[in-house]
Amino acid sequence: xxxxxxxxxxxxxxxxxxxxxxxxxxxxxxxxxxxxxxxxxxxxxxxxxxxxxxxxxxxxxxxxxxxxxxxxxxxxxxxxxxxxxxxxxxxxxxxxxxxxxxxxxxxxxxxxxxxxxxxxxxxxxxxxxxxxxxxxxxxxxxxxxxxxxxxxxxxxxxxxxxxxxxxxxxxxxxxxxxxxxxxxxxxxxxxxxxxxxxxxxxxxxxxxxxxxxxxxxxxxxxxxxxxxxxxxxxxxxxxxxxxxxxxxxxxxxxxxxxxxxxxxxxxxxxxxxxxxxxxxxxxxxxxxxxxxxxxxxxxxxxxxxxxxxxxxxxxxxxxxxxxxxxxxxxxxxxxxxxxxxxxxxxxxxxxxxxxxxxxxxxxxxxxxxxxxxxxxxxxxxxxxxxxxxxxxxxxxxxxxxxxxxxxxxxxxxxxxxxxxxxxxxxxxxxxxxxxxxxxxxxxxxxxxxxxxxxxxxxxxxxxxxxxxxxxxxxxxxxxxxxxxxxxxxxxxxxxxxxxxxxxxxxxxxxxxxxxxxxxxxxxxxxxxxxxxxxxxxxxxxxxxxxxxxxxxxxxxxxxxxxxxxxxxxxxxxxxxxxxxxxxxxxxxxxxxxxxxxxxxxxxxxxxxxxxxxxxxxxxxxxxxxxxxxxxxxxxxxxxxxxxxxxxxxxxxxxxxxxxxxxxxxxxxxxxxxxxxxxxxxxxxxxxxxxxxxxxxxxxxxxxxxxxxxxxxxxxxxxxxxxxxxxxxxxxxxxxxxxxxxxxxxxxxxxxxxxxxxxxxxxxxxxxxxxxxxxxxxxxxxxxxxxxxxxxxxxxxxxxxxxxxxxxxxxxxxxxxxxxxxxxxxxxx
Numbered sequence: 125x126x127x128x129x130x131x132x133x134x135x136x137x138x139x140x141x142x143x144x145x146x147x148x149x150x151x152x153x154x155x156x157x158x159x160x161x162x163x164x165x166x167x168x169x170x171x172x173x174x175x176x177x178x179x180x181x182x183x184x185x186x187x188x189x190x191x192x193x194x195x196x197x198x199x200x201x202x203x204x205x206x207x208x209x210x211x212x213x214x215x216x217x218x219x220x221x222x223x224x225x226x227x228x229x230x231x232x233x234x235x236x237x238x239x240x241x242x243x244x245x246x247x248x249x250x251x252x253x254x255x256x257x258x259x260x261x262x263x264x265x266x267x268x269x270x271x272x273x274x275x276x277x278x279x280x281x282x283x284x285x286x287x288x289x290x291x292x293x294x295x296x297x298x299x300x301x302x303x304x305x306x307x308x309x310x311x312x313x314x315x316x317x318x319x320x321x322x323x324x325x326x327x328x329x330x331x332x333x334x335x336x337x338x339x340x341x342x343x344x345x346x347x348x349x350x351x352x353x354x355x356x357x358x359x360x361x362x363x364x365x366x367x368x369x370x371x372x373x374x375x376x377x378x379x380x381x382x383x384x385x386x387x388x389x390x391x392x393x394x395x396x397x398x399x400x401x402x403x404x405x406x407x408x409x410x411x412x413x414x415x416x417x418x419x420x421x422x423x424x425x426x427x428x429x430x431x432x433x434x435x436x437x438x439x440x441x442x443x444x445x446x447x448x449x450x451x452x453x454x455x456x457x458x459x460x461x462x463x464x465x466x467x468x469x470x471x472x473x474x475x476x477x478x479x480x481x482x483x484x485x486x487x488x489x490x491x492x493x494x495x496x497x498x499x500x501x502x503x504x505x506x507x508x509x510x511x512x513x514x515x516x517x518x519x520x521x522x523x524x525x526x527x528x529x530x531x532x533x534x535x536x537x538x539x540x541x542x543x544x545x546x547x548x549x550x551x552x553x554x555x556x557x558x559x560x561x562x563x564x565x566x567x568x569x570x571x572x573x574x575x576x577x578x579x580x581x582x583x584x585x586x587x588x589x590x591x592x593x594x595x596x597x598x599x600x601x602x603x604x605x606x607x608x609x610x611x612x613x614x615x616x617x618x619x620x621x622x623x624x625x626x627x628x629x630x631x632x633x634x635x636x637x638x639x640x641x642x643x644x645x646x647x648x649x650x651x652x653x654x655x656x657x658x659x660x661x662x663x664x665x666x667x668x669x670x671x672x673x674x675x676x677x678x679x680x681x682x683x684x685x686x687x688x689x690x691x692x693x694x695x696x697x698x699x700x701x702x703x704x705x706x707x708x709x710x711x712x713x714x715x716x717x718x719x720x721x722x723x724x725x726x727x728x729x730x731x732x733x734x735x736x737x738x739x740x741x742x743x744x745x746x747x748x749x750x751x752x753x754x755x756x757x758x759x760x761x762x763x764x765x766x767x768x769x770x771x772x773x774x775x776x777x778x779x780x781x782x783x784x785x786x787x788x789x790x791x792x793x794x795x796x797x798x799x800x801x802x803x804x805x806x807x808x809x810x811x812x813x814x815x816x817x818x819x820x821x822x823x824x825x826x827x828x829x830x831x832x833x834x835x836x837x838x839x840x841x842x843x844x845x846x847x848x849x850x851x852x853x854x855x856x857x858x859x860x861x862x863x864x865x866x867x868x869x870x871x872x873x874x875x876x877x878x879x880x881x882x883x884x885x886x887x888x889x890x891x892x893x894x895x896x897x898x899x900x901x902x903x904x905x906x907x908x909x910x911x912x913x914x915x916x917x918x919x920x921x922x923x924x925x926x927x928x929x930x931x932x933x934x935x936x937x938x939x940x941x942x943x944x945x946x947x948x949x950x951x952x
Contacts, residue, residue, distance in 0.1 A: 151190045151222065155183070162452040163187045166196070168414075169446035171370075171439070172421040175483045176468070176788035177459030177750070180421050181211075184366060185218040187419065188230070192223055197364050199229035203384070206368040209234060215368070231362070235377050236337060239344040242358065243335070249351050250343060257334040264288050264336050271324045277317050278590065286685030287321050294322075295338035296374045296433040298345060301326045341376045348383040356388045356396060356413075360406060363416050370422035370442075374433035381418065382445075388413035418446065424479060425472045428744060428782050440477055457483045457788075459750055461490025464794050467820045468787040474819050475777045483788075493820070495827040496797040497813075499885050501537035501758075502705075504799045506886040506908075507828075508538065508755050509545040511795060512738060513937060515753055522548055523736025524752035528743050528786045530764045532560075532691055533698035534757065535740055540725050540888045542738070546925040546939040548731040552741040558726035562681065562692040566699050567722065569671040570664075572613070573642045574715045579612040589680035591631035597624060601632070613639070638674045642667050646715055657712060664718045665703035672696060690768070701803025702888075709887050724890045724942045731923060731939075743782045746789050754790035756783070759798045760811040776815075783816045796825065890942040898926050898940060898947065907944035909933035 152160045159179060162172045163186045174180030188204060191197040206212050216232045231238060240258070247254040259267070268284040268291075271277075277287075294304055301322045309315045329335065335343060348355035365384055367373070373381070388396075390411040397403050406413045420442065427436040443449050457465055465483040472478070494511070498504035512525055527538060527549075536557045542549045557563060565588050571581040579602075586601075587593040600622055605615035615622075617640075619632035645667050649660025662670075672678040681693035706718050739751070743764075758764065765779035787794060802811040886908050898904070902914040904926075912930030917940075919925045924940045938945065 149190075151186050151193060155186070156456050158452055158454050158456070159183050159186075162454070163190050165450050165452065166417075167448070167450050168417055169442075169449035170417075170419045171442045171449055171451045172419065172454060173451060173479050173481060174421050174423055174454045175457060175481055176423065176426065176785070177457040178454035178483070179456075179458055180368070180454060181215065181218065183454065184368060184419075184421055185215055185222065188215075188219050188364075188366065189222040189227075191364055192226060192230075199227055200231075201361065201363040202230045202232075202366070203238065203362040203364070204230065204232040204366040204368070205235055205238060205381075206232075207234060207372060209237070211368065212237070235380065236340045239340040239380070242344055243340065243347070246347055246351075246354055249354055250347055252335075253333045255333070257332060258340070259329065259334050259336045261288070261337070263334075267328055268321065268325060271321055271328070275317065275320060275324075277321060280314060280317055281683065281685060282317065282321065283684060283686050285688065287318070287325075289686065290318065291322055291325060292338050293433060295336075295342050296376050298342055298376050298379060300342070338376070341380055345376060345379045345383060348380075353392055353395065355383060355386070356392045357401070358384060359386060359388050359416065360396065360401070360403065360413055363406075364419070365416050366419040366421070368421050370420035371424050371427040371436060371439045372422070372429050372434045373438045375435055378435065378438045385415045385418050387415045425475070425481075425781055426747065426785050428747060428778060428785055430778050440479075451479070453479070453481050455481050455483055457485045459791055460485065460788060461488065461792060463489050463492055463824050464787060464790050467493055467794070467824050468784050470821055470824075471780060471787065471816055471819045472784045475780055491793055492826040493794045493796060493824050495817075495825045496795065497827070498797065498799045500705075500801055501534070501799050501803070502541060502886040502888040504757060504797050505537045505541035505888075506545075507797060508757065508795070509541050509547055510934075510936070511755070512547060512753075513545070513935075515793070516735070520752055521735035522733050522738050525755075526739040526741065526746065526749070526751040526753075526789065527755040527757060528741060528746050528789070529757050530743055530766055530782070531694055531758075532557075532742060533694045534763070536698050536702060537888060538740060538757070540890070541886065543725055544888075544890060544939060544943055546731060546919075546937045548733045548737040549740055550737045552739045553745040554742070556726075557695070557698075558722065560692070560695055562677075562695050563699055565677060566668070566672065566696050567719075569639075569642075569675060569677070570668060570715060570719060572639055573646065573667065573671070574719055576613040576639075576643070577611055582612050582616070585675070586632075586635070589676050591635070592628055593631055597628055597632075600624065635675070638671065641674075642671050645670065658714055659712075661714070663703075663707040664713070664715050665700060665707050667715060668700055668703050672700070698803060701808060704803070704808060705888065709889060720892065721890050724892055731919075731925075743786045747785055750789050750791055752791050753793035753795070754786065755795045755797065756786045757797050758802070759783075759796055759814040759817055760802060761814055762811070763802070764814050764816065780816060783814075796820075887944075889944045891944045893940055893943065893945070896940060896945075896947065898924075899950065902950055903948040904928065904945045905948055906930065906933075906936075906938070909936060911948065912936075 152163055155163060159182070162170070162183045172180065172183060174183070184204070188202055191202065192199055204212075204215060206215060212233050216227075216230070219230065219232070220227045231241070233241075243250075243252070243256070244254050247256060265284040265288055268287045272282050272284060272287065294300075301319070304322060305319055308319050329339070348358075362384060365381065367381060393403050393407055393411055393413055403413060408414055420439070422439045424436055424439050427434060427439070430436065443451065460468075460483075462485050465485055469482050473480075496504070496507045498507055508527060512522075515525060516522060529535065529538070532554055535551060535554070539549070539551075539557050558567075565584065568581040568584040568588075571578050572585060575581070583598060586598055601615045601619075602612060604610070604618065604622055605612050608615070608618075610618070613636070616632050616636040619629045619636070622629070622632075624632075645662035647661060648658050651659055678693060678696055681689045681696065684690075703718060706713065706721070710717065743756075764783055765776045769775050769779045796817065798813055798817075799811055801808055803809075889907050891907075898914050898917055900914055900916055903911065904914060905911050906928070909928075909930045910932055912928045912933070914926050915929050915935075916927040917924060918927070922941050926938045926940050926943070926945075928936050928938060930936060
């Protein structure tokens with residue numbers, strides 16, 4: 125029998141049972157044996173390795189409720205930490221549903237919320253006001269922007285975002301400005317400048333009695349380390365600490381947990397007792413208060429945030445950090461079919477340094493995984509759109525379908541085909557392709573060349589990338605234009621008459637010259653002018669490449685220290701690839717034709733549907749979500765694993781975990797797709813299948829036939845799927861390994877039946893159909909799908925949708941406003 129004392133309410137002692145739950149206990153009823161073990165275990169340290177969909181939140185909440193209901197802990201002795209406010213609220217609601225009023229007094233919160241509560245109480249100890257301000261990311265960037273401007277640090281390539289990212293990384297490693305200064309290379313001007321930015325930023329926060337989000341955790345760790353008596357108050361109070369998503373903890377969060385679970389030594393216990401702090405019932409025979417019981421829940425196979433500072437070692441080395449820790453594996457999955465789980469198990473088993481587990485379900489094998497290889501990204505996107513429509517016709521709501529990809533640049537083809545196919549969609553956690561700032565910047569350059577009168581486009585690019593042309597200079601140009609009855613573009617050519625400094629004058633003149641040169645590239649040859657064609661004019665892609673290189677926009681993104689700018693550069697390169705596709709498919713088209721096509725897609729009305737919208741998102745965004753059907757796209761070398769992964773924290777092993785996370789989001793249906801050619805860095809190249817596809821057992825995937833015959837070996841196999849990656853100098857056999865499996869098994873044209881070649885590959889072409897009206901029975905011709913008959917027309921105005929039965933391509937839905945169609949004859 126154990127006596128438990130509430131440290132915050134010493135009104136009485138209570139008797140605790142020796143066992144948390146019994147077979148009849150409603151808190152353990154319905155749990156599988158491993159879940160029950162995790163709920164009932166009592167010890168200093170417990171690691172619950174919770175596979176995807178294995179009910180970890182249920183286990184965590186039932187464990188908390190069990191501790192309280194059995195009177196082994198008062199609610200105020202429990203600290204449960206998770207990563208998001210949403211997850212914390214859900215956990216709190218679940219515990220309250222199990223215990224009712226008996227749950228009040230618990231701390232269930234995020235790391236940051238818990239630290240704010242502690243710091244508000246103890247602020248004076250670290251020289252802060254208890255009313256300190258908390259700066260969010262935008263506040264931090266504002267402060268850094270001022271500092272960088274005052275120091276002229278932007279001339280050395282510093283941006284608020286890049287400085288913020290580096291300061292955040294240091295703080296998450298518990299490095300402050302003084303510790304950084306001790307190891308800084310004072311011979312490196314960049315490092316000296318960063319040190320000064322960091323020093324001034326730290327000083328300004330302190331002067332304002334403010335902390336940023338990273339400070340909240342770091343300052344709490346410093347507080348506990350510098351003031352052991354303060355730490356002892358919280359070590360005494362929290363007797364049970366539970367941490368969710370432990371694989372995502374960074375060094376600072378790990379250090380906080382270590383501080384909270386340290387025992388309170390006898391001298392401090394005696395001092396607490398002398399000051400009237402109740403310690404009776406908490407001390408052991410040595411007069412110490414033992415460290416709190418620690419329960420962590422996580423899955424090293426789902427650790428995908430190394431780039432944010434998450435340290436997978438925290439969970440992998442848990443048993444070393446906490447000797448004698450109990451480990452419980454939750455392997456029964458309540459989300460996915462066995463075929464999906466078997467694929468996930470097979471893939472992740474190729475990662476080393478992990479706690480081996482095999483997810484399984486009692487719900488049966490389910491449908492086979494569907495694989496598909498397209499020619500291009502548009503071909504792949506059309507497959508995805510067609511399969512989504514088939515699922516929707518079978519009764520699956522759009523909201524229960526998701527499309528995942530590795531990089532944001534991949535949305536361009538998907539969005540174009542979805543718009544054309546009248547599929548309602550939303551980009552989760554991101555911005556639609558043509559709404560991204562860097563794409564708007566690049567398009568503004570093209571617009572400024574095509575239409576010199578467009579002042580809005582000119583103003584957008586005037587100081588993008590930064591040329592030292594500020595708002596005052598912009599106003600001066602506008603006033604000069606108005607006074608002299610010139611256009612804004614003409615005023616730029618007269619920059620030397622504006623009375624500005626030589627540096628700014630040179631920047632304006634250089635930009636005007638670049639735009640004039642680009643405009644000259646678009647002038648057809650004399651023969652073309654006489655024939656009324658575009659012959660002799662530069663291609664749209666050549667003009668865009670010229671503008672991006674001469675303006676310095678792409679270089680500015682590539683050389684930026686802001687980690688987000690790498691993604692922005694990829695998006696601009698995707699736009700270059702789009703212009704190359706456009707040039708290839710429309711040899712005589714002009715820049716205005718391209719701008720028209722883009723504006724049609726960008727301005728297409730968002731469709732809504734009673735069953736919601738299809739979700740498009742990156743694999744990182746998909747963590748923690750689940751859908752009836754999941755499409756994993758772009759499964760190619762260079763995309764997954766991403767080409768940058770070799771130099772990033774985690775490397776290909778983390779990319780494999782990302783693939784694993786994507787697979788395990790699917791409940792019933794999983795689709796894996798890739799393209800045989802894809803644009804990389806603005807160039808279209810043959811794409812190789814991802815090495816991770818090789819790791820999925822052959823019998824789990826049903827590869828669908830790819831239309832057409834882009835093949836080798838006598839026209840029987842797709843080239844991209846035949847290529848062997850091994851070779852001299854590649855001891856590992858290349859990306860595919862040397863397991864002796866022929867890549868022919870990935871072929872989607874293995875059928876020995878006669879093959880019929882598609883009339884057209886999917887191109888992504890759109891057309892302004894103006895007032896085209898269609899009725900059921902009308903015959904139409906589509907650029908990609910050939911001829912077909914309209915079976916139904918739905919929607920109103922610009923959202924009218926034609927349901928068409930094509931002679932060879934089957935049933936499709938088309939947004940009439942922009943579909944590349946022409947009406948052949950009216951229905952009878």
